[in-house]
Amino acid sequence: MRGQMMGAAELAEQVLAGSRPHIARAITLVESSRSDHRVRAREMLRLLRPHAGNSVRVGISGVPGAGKSTFIDALGMKLIGQGHKVAVLAVDPSSTRTGGSILGDRTRMAKLAASDSAFVRPSPSAGHLGGVARATRESMIVVEAAGFDVVLVETVGVGQSEVAVSGMVDTFLLLTLSRAGDQLQGIKRGILEMADVITVNKADGDHEGEARVTARELRIAMKLITSDPNARRPPVLTSSSYTGMGLDEVWEAILEHRQYLEVGDGLAKRRAAQQLDWLWSLVNGEILDGVKRSARVKSVVPSIEAEITGGELSALEGAEEIVKAFVMDVGALWPGEAAVD
């Protein structure tokens, strides 16, 4: 494709000008793991980064069917009405998403998807969480540089992807339901601990009262979870995307949390700490990837594994052998890198 050959500088320029087809193309580029694409993506991101970082970054989590996409559609349209530009990204490495469910997301976010002030991008379908998280972080830089001042990241409530998303947003919003079977036990404690704002969603019709009761119970539960009496306790609200009830309050709570962060440089500190976590997760990923690609490692692994299961070699000795094989292969795994940087 000719378009694919567009240089990093030209692509960055078009993104900065807010061209939608180029934003889409830039995101496709950062989603690719092909090494020549990575080189171009890095160059483009270097040009975009000085223009990024100015959005309100919100992660939105909740069990499948909690109403995340519908909520994003309703909240997003409200924000657009106030003059914001809203980008929606997603982290869902569990699903090998087909065209069908991407379409599903788009129909759940039908109003946003049709708006010129919004940009909706489904989760990259590519497998492992590390790759999806990287693509989403880099997509965030793209949309911020393109002028979107609110970035909403939807993630499915299964644990690891929440950790990844909380590592890239300023505020983590948890949507929960009032009728979730065994109620509070159904929500993983770790996810509650990550939440900065909680809302009991689908609080409409017959379920509005129930939702308020659940919110009250959750407030008590949060007191127990946050043992430090001086620590900030996440507010627990109720909301409905159908009636619009509570949407303003949830957004206010998100902005309040942001203000809370901005006191004493908290936002800058949070983002800096996220960058450091990210640095080491990239280093880990890159090295592990190298270990898996290494021909020398591949050639020694079967015998090492056999010796360990046979009791002739300890895991410690085996690990040393693998690392040795890997180190000998480093020059072949990253050819010419030393000369470039």
Ligand SMILES: Nc1nc2c(ncn2[C@@H]2O[C@H](COP(=O)(O)OP(=O)(O)OP(=O)(O)O)[C@@H](O)[C@H]2O)c(=O)[nH]1
């Ligand atoms: N009563 C009620 N139903 C809602 C509300 N929001 C969403 N729903 C319904 O709940 C179902 C799931 O909504 P989605 O927005 O797709 O939920 P989701 O959390 O994004 O789901 P996944 O992406 O599959 O995890 C749909 O049938 C919606 O119509 C709400 O505020 N009230």
Ligand SMILES: [Mg+2]
């Ligand atoms: Mg959804």
